[in-house]
């Protein structure tokens with residue numbers, strides 16, 4: 001087994017409702033580890049807590065409790081040092097201006113990449129996502145697929161050991177989806193630990209080494225694709241979608 005690049009222990013994140021004075025548990029005690037080269041995939045319904053989890057383990061949000069170790073560095077005690085090992089990609093159509101290269105140079109400096117490395121890191125990131133040829137173009141003319149690859153490049157400019165990808169293929173056409181999937185596979189093969197969320201079951205089936213089914217802020221299953229089917233009591237020829245729906249149904253019944 002390769003070494004662990006991220007270890008999250010008992011992460012909890014609450015949101016307070018000021019009116020009712022109640023606490024809503026968006027992430028309710030989640031623990032998991034990611035190894036170098038592994039693609040860990042979080043699957044769950046809208047509101048399950050996936051994005052809040054990613055934010056809580058990447059210093060976008062402070063968890064209410066729990067520990068995160070990034071390549072052995074304690075994220076909560078040494079956020080800057082730990083953050084250097086993380087690439088976080090939330091994607092979407094917004095967040096860029098001017099040329100692709102200008103954007104990446106800006107974000108490289110924001111992430112405190114050493115000045116002498118900025119240009120080389122940006123060029124490498126552009127080449128990795130196959131945008132080097134259009135680096136001087138204004139991002140306003142980019143397609144959704146190109147913008148998503150630019151987001152991934154942004155996540156790579158500090159050469160992180162772990163890459164977090166939230167909804168990486170949402171709203172993309174088939175060709176762009178396949179390009180992004182190949183890219184993610186390659187990034188993992190090069191030794192990065194990848195954590196991804198997706199509502200696209202084909203993404204998960206194609207990419208995931210390990211699947212985490214998450215609902216109401218908790219992990220209900222962790223393991224292989226084949227294991228999900230056993231867990232869900234569906235036929236081995238059933239799709240991941242069938243298994244996912246069966247588990248979701250069982251969870252709903254338990255809540256009733």
Ligand SMILES: Nc1ncnc2c1ncn2[C@@H]1O[C@H](COP(=O)(O)OP(=O)(O)OP(=O)(O)O)[C@@H](O)[C@H]1O
Pocket residue numbers: 015016024026044045046047048049050051052053
């Ligand atoms: N800043 C916030 N304040 C209050 N509640 C929040 C906040 N951020 C998230 N939540 C709530 O926490 C829960 C989990 O949200 P989160 O965005 O993490 O889910 P998700 O699994 O990523 O959903 P989706 O698949 O729709 O993106 C939701 O009920 C959401 O309304």
